[in-house]
């Protein structure tokens with residue numbers, strides 16, 4: 268939110284990544300867990316894709332833009348997702364309709380910046396030093412930021428053993 272000078276962040280708890288074979292833990296449990304972790308007046312944890320009935324991000328963004336025509340949305344994701352962005356449904360529609368902010372992730376910094384999406388849209392890249400412009404930029408525009416990196420994945424956390432069906436017992 269600070270890096271890109273955004274007004275607020277909606278943390279979308281996904282009903283299920285369309286590219287992953289195994290479904291996640293129940294949505295309400297993940298929403299509760301995310302809310303317990305993130306209490307910030309300008310960050311909202313939301314399961315809005317359950318309301319819009321969409322799974323693919325392009326469809327979610329189209330629905331959100333219809334529901335909130337005056338809001339300027341920015342899509343935020345980790346670098347691993349930029350590396351395989353070209354496999355997402357209608358990924359060019361996403362690039363062409365909203366600015367995209369990408370957070371560095373260990374192991375994915377180079378693959379992300381060399382990815383088909385990064386190469387095809389290289390002239391629309393905003394330099395990290397000008398990252399504060401992303402929120403007000405006209406799409407297509409994307410920016411890669413070198414935030415402090417955390418070398419952990421959801422899969423690793425779930426396999427630590429103290430989780431039951433992907434959820435930490437109370």
Ligand SMILES: Nc1ncnc2c1ncn2[C@@H]1O[C@H](COP(=O)(O)OP(=O)(O)OP(=O)(O)O)[C@@H](O)[C@H]1O
Pocket residue numbers: 343344345346347348370371372373416417418419420421422423
């Ligand atoms: N350590 C991390 N650094 C940067 N971004 C991350 C990190 N972990 C997750 N993300 C980002 O957060 C979002 C949600 O990720 P998700 O919950 O699928 O975790 P994951 O660790 O990528 O999952 P998996 O273990 O299945 O690969 C994605 O946009 C992802 O890129």
Ligand SMILES: O=C(O)c1ccc[n+]([C@@H]2O[C@H](COP(=O)([O-])O)[C@@H](O)[C@H]2O)c1
Pocket residue numbers: 279281283284285286287322323324325348354355356
């Ligand atoms: O639209 C797609 O094809 C698509 C493919 C992979 C991931 N996504 C979205 O990217 C977000 C992060 O996914 P994940 O599994 O890394 O948590 C989540 O909102 C997914 O719905 C979207």
